[in-house]
Amino acid sequence: MSKIQSSTPPSRRMSWNDPRVRSIIYQILALGCVGGIVWFLVHNTLHNLSVRNIATGFGFLTREAGFAIGESLIDYAPADTYGRAVAVGLANTLRIAAVGIVLATILGTLIGIARLSKNWLVRKIASIYVEVMRNVPLLLQLFFWYSIISESMPGPRKAFQPLPGVFISNRGVKVPWLEGDGLAWLSMGLVTAIVAIVLIARWSRKRQEKTGQFFPVYRVGIPLIFGLPIAFWLLSGASLTVDMPVLKGFNFVGGLTLSPEFAALLLGLVIYTSAFIAEVVRSGIQAVNQGQWEAAGSLGLRNSLVLRLIVLPQALRVIIPPMTSQYLNITKNSSLAVAIGYPDIVSVINTTLNQTGQAIEGIMIIMAAYLTVSLSISIFMNWYNKRIALVER
Numbered sequence: 532m533s534k535i536q537s538s539t540p541p542s543r544r545m546s547w548n549d550p551r552v553r554s555i556i557y558q559i560l561a562l563g564c565v566g567g568i569v570w571f572l573v574h575n576t577l578h579n580l581s582v583r584n585i586a587t588g589f590g591f592l593t594r595e596a597g598f599a600i601g602e603s604l605i606d607y608a609p610a611d612t613y614g615r616a617v618a619v620g621l622a623n624t625l626r627i628a629a630v631g632i633v634l635a636t637i638l639g640t641l642i643g644i645a646r647l648s649k650n651w652l653v654r655k656i657a658s659i660y661v662e663v664m665r666n667v668p669l670l671l672q673l674f675f676w677y678s679i680i681s682e683s684m685p686g687p688r689k690a691f692q693p694l695p696g697v698f699i700s701n702r703g704v705k706v707p708w709l710e711g712d713g714l715a716w717l718s719m720g721l722v723t724a725i726v727a728i729v730l731i732a733r734w735s736r737k738r739q740e741k742t743g744q745f746f747p748v749y750r751v752g753i754p755l756i757f758g759l760p761i762a763f764w765l766l767s768g769a770s771l772t773v774d775m776p777v778l779k780g781f782n783f784v785g786g787l788t789l790s791p792e793f794a795a796l797l798l799g800l801v802i803y804t805s806a807f808i809a810e811v812v813r814s815g816i817q818a819v820n821q822g823q824w825e826a827a828g829s830l831g832l833r834n835s836l837v838l839r840l841i842v843l844p845q846a847l848r849v850i851i852p853p854m855t856s857q858y859l860n861i862t863k864n865s866s867l868a869v870a871i872g873y874p875d876i877v878s879v880i881n882t883t884l885n886q887t888g889q890a891i892e893g894i895m896i897i898m899a900a901y902l903t904v905s906l907s908i909s910i911f912m913n914w915y916n917k918r919i920a921l922v923e924r
Contacts, residue, residue: 576891591887592617598882600874602790613883620879621900627793627875628862628904631800635861636854638801639808644838646813657809664806670867672803677795677871684791687782696775698783703794705776708787713764713771720763721756728752792873796865804861811857815850816842847919855912859905866901876900 546552580587592614599609603619604626645657664672681701685691690700696707709717728748735746764771776786819842827837868875877897884893 580891587889587892589889589892591883591889591892594887596883596886598886600879601872602788602793602874613887616879616883617876617896620874620876623873624862624865624868624875624877624900625904627796627800627865627868627873631797631804631861631865632858634797634801635804635808635857639805639857640812642805642809643812643816646809647816661806661809664802665810667803669799669803669864670870673795673799673867673871676798677791680791680795687778690778690783696786698776698778700783701791702782702788703791704789705783705786706789707776708774708785710772710774711770713767713769716763716767716769717760717771720760723763724752724755724759727755727759790873792868792871795871796868796873799867800861800864804857804864807860808854808857811850811853812846815846818849819845844919848916851912851916851919855909855916858908858912862904862908863901866897 577587593612595609596611596613596616597609598616600607600616600619602623604622605615605619607615607619642657642660645653646661648654648657680703684699684701687698687700687702690698690705692698698705728751731746731751732748735748739745774785774787776783778784816838823841823845824837827841828834832840865875866877869878869881872878880893880897884890887893
């Protein structure tokens with residue numbers, strides 16, 4: 532019997548005719564070109580700075596800032612460092628972005644549904660809203676809303692009072708607020724209630740898939756949202772008082788202030804972005820087959836239930852990807868706050884670099900902040916998109 536010998540594959544020789552060899556060489560050349568350009572820019576910048584005796588680095592962040600910030604979520608004083616001032620600006624940016632995303636999503640969804648209404652007047656009003664707001668530049672809308680709020684509103688002594696303790700004037704909106712150690716316990720109770728509702732919703736969905744029985748999550752969730760924070764506060768025994776705004780002199784003291792700059796920026800971002808979100812929602816709903824509506828109608832379901840339980844869950848798979856772009860836009864467009872004086876991170880960094888001369892470092896901080904926030908939003912939305920995607924068997 533002849534022995535079968537295993538043959539080893541012939542060794543490959545480096546040849547320009549091999550497409551894999553060419554692709555590796557092209558990639559090395561491209562990487563080298565990019566690296567060379569980056570090295571040239573960095574080296575040239577550092578050389579020019581050293582010639583002009585301009586200090587480099589981020590050591591300035593530990594120095595005293597010496598300027599005031601009109602609006603901040605965290606405690607800040609001019610004697611604090613530039614680093615803390617940057618943190619205040621970033622917190623203000625995150626606040627306007629988070630509130631704007633929530634409100635723009637709600638308003639845009641309602642307008643997108645209204646565009647598909649069978650009522651002619653509602654449909655036309657929604658269409659006019661979308662076409663007008665999408666085609667007016669955001670910066671002009673910010674100037675418009677800021678002029679309306681700061682110039683058309685009366686002074687503090689003649690402020691509107693639509694509700695007890697609520698005052699609307701050219702200094703902003705003043706509302707009652709809570710103070711004391713019990714506020715932290717209320718927040719803990721609210722977070723616990725939200726987590727509990729999410730877990731109940733997941734359990735309800737799995738239970739319905741197995742047994743077909745529907746569990747009223749909303750009826751349980753609403754008492755939890757209000758009941759758990761109050762229960763946490765009562766059990767803690769911590770103090771909690773209501774800080775009511777009071778007119779003293781030429782302005783109000785106490786309460787929570789919604790400044791004219793914040794209100795104008797929030798209105799502009801929400802109204803402008805909601806017009807784009809409305810089109811995203813409308814196209815997502817229209818992407819669902821009309822047979823879904825007809826099948827649900829044949830079961831006797833109301834249009835509102837069909838939309839909420841059948842159409843919107845399917846439309847989300849079409850809505851989420853373009854909705855992510857709108858969330859990124861509303862975050863990046865918040866940088867226009869500098870035009871109306873809202874102290875976001877761009878405004879704070881502008882003041883910082885004017886005082887320190889650290890222009891390159893300041894721009895790098897702004898770029899890193901927006902890049903981090905944008906990537907975080909993208910990662911979360913991509914995770915949610917994969918979670919609701921249809922799984923092929």
